[in-house]
Amino acid sequence: MNEQQLAEEVARLKSENSKLVKINQVLMKRVEDGGSVQNIPYATFEHSVQLAEQVKEKTQILNETLAKLERSNRALKEANEKANIFKQRFIDAIESISDAFVLLDSDGRIVLQNSHFLNYWAKVGIKIEEGTNLNDFKALAKTRGIISQAYPGDADHSPVYKLSDNRWFQLSERRTREGGWVMLYTDITALKMAESERYEQAMAQKSKLLQNLVDNLSQGVVLISSQDQIEVWNKRFVELSKLSNQVLRSKPYFSNLKNSTELDLEPKSTSSDCCYVQTLSNGTVLEIRDHRINNGKLIKTFTDITTSHRYAETLRENESWLRLITDNVPAMIAYVGSDLKFQFTNKVYIDWYGREKGELYGVDLEQSRINGDFNQLQPYVARALKGESVSFEIEETNQFGEPAHLHKSYVPNRDSNGNVLGFFVLVRDITTRRNNAIALQKAHDFLELRVEERTSQLQSLNNVLQVEVEERRRAQLNLTDAKSEAERANLSKTKFLAAVSHDLLQPLNAAQLFTSSLSSQLTSSSDSSLLNSISNSLDDLENLISTLVDISKLDAGVVKADKSAFNVGELLSNLVNEYQHISPQYGVELRHVAFNGIVHSDSVLLARILRNFLSNAFRYTDNGKVLLGCRRQGNSISIEVWDNGAGIAADQLNEIFKEFKRLKSSQKVFSNGLGLGLAIVDKLSKVLEHPIQVRSVEGKGSVFSVNVPLGQLSTQPIQRDQVSRMLANTNLAERKVWLIDNDASICDAMRQLLNGWQCEVITATSLEQLKMKVDLASDHVDILIVDYHLDDDINGLDVSNEINQTRSAPLPTLMITANYSEALKSQAKNMGILLLNKPVKPMKLKTSIFYLLK
Numbered sequence: 122m123n124e125q126q127l128a129e130e131v132a133r134l135k136s137e138n139s140k141l142v143k144i145n146q147v148l149m150k151r152v153e154d155g156g157s158v159q160n161i162p163y164a165t166f167e168h169s170v171q172l173a174e175q176v177k178e179k180t181q182i183l184n185e186t187l188a189k190l191e192r193s194n195r196a197l198k199e200a201n202e203k204a205n206i207f208k209q210r211f212i213d214a215i216e217s218i219s220d221a222f223v224l225l226d227s228d229g230r231i232v233l234q235n236s237h238f239l240n241y242w243a244k245v246g247i248k249i250e251e252g253t254n255l256n257d258f259k260a261l262a263k264t265r266g267i268i269s270q271a272y273p274g275d276a277d278h279s280p281v282y283k284l285s286d287n288r289w290f291q292l293s294e295r296r297t298r299e300g301g302w303v304m305l306y307t308d309i310t311a312l313k314m315a316e317s318e319r320y321e322q323a324m325a326q327k328s329k330l331l332q333n334l335v336d337n338l339s340q341g342v343v344l345i346s347s348q349d350q351i352e353v354w355n356k357r358f359v360e361l362s363k364l365s366n367q368v369l370r371s372k373p374y375f376s377n378l379k380n381s382t383e384l385d386l387e388p389k390s391t392s393s394d395c396c397y398v399q400t401l402s403n404g405t406v407l408e409i410r411d412h413r414i415n416n417g418k419l420i421k422t423f424t425d426i427t428t429s430h431r432y433a434e435t436l437r438e439n440e441s442w443l444r445l446i447t448d449n450v451p452a453m454i455a456y457v458g459s460d461l462k463f464q465f466t467n468k469v470y471i472d473w474y475g476r477e478k479g480e481l482y483g484v485d486l487e488q489s490r491i492n493g494d495f496n497q498l499q500p501y502v503a504r505a506l507k508g509e510s511v512s513f514e515i516e517e518t519n520q521f522g523e524p525a526h527l528h529k530s531y532v533p534n535r536d537s538n539g540n541v542l543g544f545f546v547l548v549r550d551i552t553t554r555r556n557n558a559i560a561l562q563k564a565h566d567f568l569e570l571r572v573e574e575r576t577s578q579l580q581s582l583n584n585v586l587q588v589e590v591e592e593r594r595r596a597q598l599n600l601t602d603a604k605s606e607a608e609r610a611n612l613s614k615t616k617f618l619a620a621v622s623h624d625l626l627q628p629l630n631a632a633q634l635f636t637s638s639l640s641s642q643l644t645s646s647s648d649s650s651l652l653n654s655i656s657n658s659l660d661d662l663e664n665l666i667s668t669l670v671d672i673s674k675l676d677a678g679v680v681k682a683d684k685s686a687f688n689v690g691e692l693l694s695n696l697v698n699e700y701q702h703i704s705p706q707y708g709v710e711l712r713h714v715a716f717n718g719i720v721h722s723d724s725v726l727l728a729r730i731l732r733n734f735l736s737n738a739f740r741y742t743d744n745g746k747v748l749l750g751c752r753r754q755g756n757s758i759s760i761e762v763w764d765n766g767a768g769i770a771a772d773q774l775n776e777i778f779k780e781f782k783r784l785k786s787s788q789k790v791f792s793n794g795l796g797l798g799l800a801i802v803d804k805l806s807k808v809l810e811h812p813i814q815v816r817s818v819e820g821k822g823s824v825f826s827v828n829v830p831l832g833q834l835s836t837q838p839i840q841r842d843q844v845s846r847m848l849a850n851t852n853l854a855e856r857k858v859w860l861i862d863n864d865a866s867i868c869d870a871m872r873q874l875l876n877g878w879q880c881e882v883i884t885a886t887s888l889e890q891l892k893m894k895v896d897l898a899s900d901h902v903d904i905l906i907v908d909y910h911l912d913d914d915i916n917g918l919d920v921s922n923e924i925n926q927t928r929s930a931p932l933p934t935l936m937i938t939a940n941y942s943e944a945l946k947s948q949a950k951n952m953g954i955l956l957l958n959k960p961v962k963p964m965k966l967k968t969s970i971f972y973l974l975k
Contacts, residue, residue, distance in 0.1 A: 124194065127189075127193040130186065131186065131187065138179060138180075141176060144172075145172055148168060149169070212235075216237075218237075218305075219237065219308075220306060220307045220308070221234075221237040222234060222304070222305055222306075223303075224302070226300075226301045227301050229256050230251075230254050230255075231249065231250070231253045232251065234249065238306065268284060268285075269284065271283075274292075279293050280292045281309070288308065289312075290307060290310075291306075292305070292306055293305040336356045338355060339425070341354075341357040341360070341362070341384075341407075341423035342357070343420070344418060344420050345386075345418065345420075346417075346418055347417030347418055348374075349376060350374055351375055352418075354369055357423070361407070361423050362378075363383075368381070383401055384399070384423065385409060386421065396410045396411075397409055405427050407426065408423075408424040408426045444467075453547070453550075454548075455481075455545075455548075456534070456543060456546065457543055457544055459542055461485055461486045461487065461502070462483050462485055463484050463489065464482070464483075465482075466482075470546075470548070473520070473548075474519070486498070498515070504531070505531035505541075506541055507541070508539075509533065510532050511530070511531045512528065512531075514528050515529060526550075527548050527550055527552075528549045529547070529548050530545075530548075531545070531546060532545040681808070682722075682726060682808050682809050682810075683946075684722055685722075685723075685724075685832075686720070687720065687724050687832070688717065688718070688719055689719070689751070690718065692724055692728060693713065693716065693751070693760070694713075696731055696732065700735050704747075708744040709738075709744070709746070709747055710746045710747070711746075711749070712747070712749070713748075713749045714748070716751040718751070718831070719832045721829075721830050721832030721833075722830070727809065729801070730802050730806065730809075730813070730827055731749075731760060733801065733802045734802070735747065735749065737799065738763075738764040738766065741764065742764045742766030742767075743766065745764060745822075747762065747764045748761075748762070748764075749763075750763075756831050757828045757831060758828070758829050759828050760829060761824055762825045763822065764823055765822040766822055768817045768818050768821050768822055770819050771817075774815055774817065777815075778800060778802070778803040806827065811827050811829055813826065813828075814826045814827075853875075853878045853879060853967070853970065853971075854878075854879035854880075855879065855880075856880045856881070856904070856974065857880070857881045857902045857903050857904075858875055858882045858902070858904050858906060859906070860875075860882060860885070860906045861885050861886070861906070861908065861920060862886065862937075863908060863910070863912045864886075864908070865886060871906070878967065887912060887915075888920045888923065897927045898927040903933070903974060904932065904935065904974065905921060907920055907921055907937075908937055909939075909945070910940070917938070918936070918948060918949065918952065921936070921952070921954060922952070934952075934953070935954070935955050935969055935973060936955070936957070937959060938957075939958065955972065955973055
């Protein structure tokens with residue numbers, strides 16, 4: 122029982138005791154005042170005894186109650202003392218902690234607080250007393266701006282507050298049993314300051330690292346704020362813009378820098394990413410990109426793409442030259458990928474089918490067959506995609522709806538692994554030739570019929586014979602006229618071939634000279650790889666054009682043999698040296714049996730035959746052996762090329778000498794051949810009158826041979842080794858060269874190439890232009906290089922003769938031409954001029970210059 126309950130119990134007992142005293146007094150008075158005389162005293166006495174017993178009993182109870190009350194008072198006093206001691210200890214405890222402490226009742230009023238809590242808020246001018254509602258206090262603090270920032274807590278983090286005096290505290294709170302709150306406010310100002318300092322240091326370090334990273338970028342970088350002010354930049358931007366760091370540190374508006382820098386700083390688009398190109402006055406080409414970020418700022422990057430831009434321009438020029446060449450080839454040429462979609466067509470092709478330029482690019486071969494049936498082509502297409510070269514004749518309708526007969530050849534294009542990437546399409550319109558053949562056959566059949574009729578009539582009528590004789594005479598005259606027409610057509614074809622050789626090989630020669638000049642200037646492996654790809658494509662194109670021209674010349678009978686006696690052993694040794702350089706690249710072992718003998722032949726044409734033999738041996742031999750040797754057979758020599766390659770099936774031995782016929786091969790070398798090599802060999806053997814033979818066993822190898830008649834030299838003068846003499850000194854430094862070529866691109870390409878060899882070059886497109894640059898008679902020069910075909914029907918032979926007439930001694934002269942005629946070779950040889958045919962290989966040009974200078 123607590124003190125209050127004891128006091129109430131004591132008051133109740135006193136009240137009952139008072140009632141009993143009053144009852145006792147009333148009873149005593151009644152006894153004294155009334156009753157019978159006899160019974161009243163005894164009754165009164167008896168009643169008094171009973172009343173005394175009751176009083177005694179009640180008194181005892183009262184005494185016991187008072188004793189209990191006394192004991193309760195003593196216990197309550199002890200409890201109050203202990204409570205005061207505990208309260209004091211609790212107050213001492215909360216005062217001893219460094220955190221601000223506050224105890225709230227269930228209504229949120231302050232019950233108890235320590236001095237830290239009072240002092241905490243006294244510093245900001247708020248007085249707190251017991252009974253103050255904490256929510257009202259917080260609202261007042263926020264209204265006065267004392268709490269500048271508040272970060273509500275969650276399940277894992279306590280709430281954090283920042284005061285207006287830059288102090289921070291963290292709140293920890295817990296519910297009491299009576300529904301109140303115990304709260305601790307921990308001052309974390311020092312912790313926050315340390316954290317902020319560490320954050321600022323980390324940000325400064327990151328900013329420094331980021332600046333170093335940006336400064337080491339090859340791109341120029343600048344950050345423009347949403348207010349159009351320059352905030353961040355790197356060293357490359359300073360170099361490109363030529364703006365000082367002092368100017369940039371002032372955070373200028375980029376609109377004020379237009380007159381201070383050549384760079385284009387204006388944003389070109391409001392989109393997130395924009396790219397454009399700017400060319401500076403010094404020739405630098407920049408790719409500029411705008412990157413917009415979410416906060417409205419703009420990042421501009423400036424990338425130097427001068428080299429790649431120049432390469433792209435060169436590639437576009439080369440593509441233009443290639444397009445020019447193929448568009449002027451008198452044949453329909455196309456390329457179809459393995460997906461049967463057109464990737465290339467020349468002008469003759471699209472003109473014949475009546476299409477627009479670029480219309481067929483990406484079009485499926487079947488969809489392009491407007492005037493023809495694709496089902497007729499499908500078997501040949503399937504064979505080409507399997508790696509087989511096929512040729513066939515087909516009838517189609519041209520753009521005017523006229524029927525035409527076409528001779529088509531599909532030549533597969535393989536990669537280094539032998540996979541077919543697509544096939545070349547070569548088409549010739551043979552309508553006229555076919556119609557002439559049909560007409561000739563009809564005329565022949567008709568003539569045979571007429572002869573038979575006339576023969577039967579002659580047996581009976583003599584006068585009819587005279588008429589027939591007259592008709593035969595007229596037919597003979599017609600045949601003579603037809604022969605003359607054919608000879609004129611053949612002469613026109615010869616002239617056309619000469620024009621094609623010059624006009625097509627001229628830009629090709631310039632392209633090859635440019636690539637050779639660039640090869641010595643490139644250091645990047647990726648750029649060198651790109652240049653090698655261009656060079657290989659140009660070599661493939663050269664081989665294609667040269668082979669087609671050669672076939673056409675052989676068909677036209679233009680090529681004539683210039684036979685003489687020579688030592689075939691020297692020719693074979695030169696061929697072996699030539700092919701030994703490439704044999705290790707393809708895993709082929711080349712062996713040679715030396716031979717010393719004199720033969721009578723054309724060394725150039727014979728070498729062409731043997732090169733085709735060796736090329737085929739390399740092509741059809743995987744990791745095998747090739748042998749070159751000779752056998753004497755009576756009055757002739759059989760020059761033979763053996764290989765242990767794939768061999769040829771017996772039923773294919775006659776097919777391999779047909780045009781555009783290619784058997785399946787290893788594809789390690791000569792993978793871009795058209796299947797014309799052995800066709801050229803067959804035609805050259807007929808020109809030389811040297812029979813060729815082939816023996817082969819499928820799976821074991823082949824033997825190709827050519828029989829060359831023996832010859833005899835009247836005298837065999839001892840000659841110096843020309844190669845050793847030419848290469849005795851390979852230094853062309855400070856050699857002075859005069860170059861005359863009517864093509865400015867050739868002049869530019871030759872100048873770059875010769876400058877790379879440290880020569881001093883003076884170029885001119887005509888003799889008159891050269892006279893304006895030098896004194897022909899007295900200026901020092903080491904060698905003259907002149908093109909044969911010049912403007913105004915002037916040729917290089919006349920120009921060389923005119924220059925040498927003005928000098929005391931003739932100049933060493935090198936003539937470059939696309940004219941392959943024997944007459945020109947003979948004329949140049951008689952004048953002591955060294956002749957090279959276009960396109961010129963740089964190493965061959967260099968060797969020829971060595972030869973002339975020595």
